[in-house]
Amino acid sequence: MEVEAATRAYLDTLQGTARATSDAYFEGGYWLLIWGTLVTLLAKWLMLRTGLSARFRDWAERATPRRWLVPALYAAPYAVASALIVFPWSFYTGFVREKRYDLMSQSLAGWLGQQAIGLGIAVAVGALLMTVIFAVIRRAPRRWWLWGAAALALFTSLGTLIAPVFIAPLFNTYAELPAGPVRDRIVAMARASHVPAAHIYLFDQSRQDKRISANVSGLGPTIRISLNDNLLNQASEAETAAVMAHELGHYVLGHAWQLIGLLALVFLAGFWLLYRLAPAILARWGGTWGVRDVGDPAVAPLFSALAVVFFLVMMPVMNTLVRAQESQADLFGLATACEPDGFASIAMKLSDYRKIEPGRIEEFLFFDHPSGATRVRMAMQWKADNRVRPATCSPLR
Template sequence: MRRGLTLSVIIYFIYGLFFYWYLFMSNDIAIPEAYKGTAADPETFMNARELMLTEEYSNIKNFLYFVLIPFEWFIFFVFLIVGGSKWLQKASTTATSVSFIQTGLYFFWLSLLVNVISFPVEWLSYQISLSYNISTQATGDWINDQIIDFFVNFLLMWIMMAVLYTLIRKFKKRWWLYAWLLSVPFSLFLMFIQPVILDPLYNEFYPLQDKELEKKILSYAEQANIPADHVYEVDMSEKTNALNAYVTGIGDNSRIVLWDTTLEQLTEDEILFIMAHEIGHYVMHHIYIGIAGYLVLSFVGLYLIYRLMNLIVDRWGSYFKVTEVSDLSSLPLFLLLLGMLSFISSPAENYVSRFQEKSADMYAIEMTDNPEAAVMSFQELSRAGLSEVHPPALVKFFKYSHPTLLERINYIGETEEE
């Protein structure tokens, strides 16, 4: 156990040291010489202070992202090898004979442990966002969101883990397949209820107050056959200075949403371009392509987890204090493997997403016939969120679900020239 702990700490330290060196010491994020002085050059639309803050904030944010990704895996790994998972399973099964309640008790305390250990880093991230004027959220409101997050995630995961371990106990060789089949309707259900039940837990939504703008956006939506009678405005200025807009939900629960920060900081033409972009996703059925991609990845992922869990428990079960895959004590191992496989698959998911985002940009250009507004909106997105125009390669590879702002401004500029 001591060797395992020592080795894991060393590996984690080297991993963090690498990304510190990569982000703060070795990377030159200056844009290529060919783009100097163009609309994609941040020096043409940011002042010296904004350029400095963007570089500082982006490096810190990216470093925290890469360091926090394996932090939760590290917690699960340590919890397993010190016997915490075995002890928590015993406590849960002693408290009640009802397996559904056992899973709930086990997962509640495991979630609470992870959240308590992670809280200082989450707090640091929040304070950094405040210091760079990205977040505007009051401390009490931020804590309230964390509590809502905890209980929403706990309740959803409790249901999923209870069903999962029931399947593992009943179908030792096919549980992964049945879990995958059940995940499909459950995911669609969550997508259906998200706009009307989950999102309002965090923010207040109300019909867009600018009726002339709403009329123009709804005319775009009508062309795209989006079943929407209203455009919704959400009060995000109490939480952030960043900008966003989106189309969410499926079927009759589809909603077109604008952040109030977007309304305050962008011109009408820029807002119309952004909304046309979001409508483009709907028109090109990107949400359904995303669902199909999720089905493929989750099918492969659950099968790999099934194989890996059997292998690990058979060979190193005594090391991790796990006797059977069907034991609740194996849950941290399941979550550890799920997190690792999700991270490994993220570059492929991001690549497909970047292609879709470019397609939506092109759709919006065609619909609005206003490439200048598109370029201006991207520049304002960069300035408001202190976002890098030309991020380091590994950051783009693992984090960016959108093309970089350099790429977006550049290909829209090329469209304008044509």
């Protein structure tokens, strides 16, 4: 009863218009998932039905006599055309709606500039990935689904490795967190948890939006601890410690590697479905679209359309897997920072863009993190179970 009363006391701090706005923003996202899928399917259908994808392939074949290079050249106009077709939807969901809910701090020019950077990255990554995938299809026509999944899992691993060093700085400025109590606390927790803490970075997320975030990103030599300026400016020392201890938990518990392994299994299922479904669809409509077979780069819109539907269906499964990791990191963070009230109060601050108290089915389907109510209740339960501060926490303060 004491735990529930303490939990309710926190949850009741979000009332009236603030709670209604938070719920409306997050619940609107449910419909965005459906409409976003339909917009993507329409875009891919248009590229196939109008022959645009086939024309991109024809151009790439004229541009180079090297067959292996054709998918890489095709990737550039394909990525640009895809982005342009769905741009009105991207503009509404990524800029207009965010402004409407007062979550966006970026100007239109700034937003467009970062969209352009993202498109450039998509072209480069798409060229590499399509070169590998279509090489696999040509060389292993009976097992390409298996090797294709392995290749995508490898790309995911490499992306996790290089993103903190080469990708993230394209969007934000990273600098060493200044010396002071916050840094000292993070360093102490990191060392106690055996997490590399030679560098702790602060990045300027506030130039884009008002969201609080932090991470321990990278793999091996690129591991780095980062937090954004929104967290530093909006949170107390106790709240910041709770967040950073949670992020350290992801590293200590090996969640990055676990997630890559889980994604590899999801990729395997997805590629197997492509292997089974794409040839049958091409047998029916491929001639109309100008797509020869599954080894033709012009099939990319069909692959993408099937993948979008597959990942929408898989979303509750993926959310559950990620949510389980987040819950583990929450428990680790509570035991490391020993700041249950800081953890609870920062969970409430996240309610600006996360529904605080969803139903069970709602949380299962749509939440890739535990809801605010779940997290506050966990914090209050931990507080009740640890009335005397554990000795392991005292060196961290």
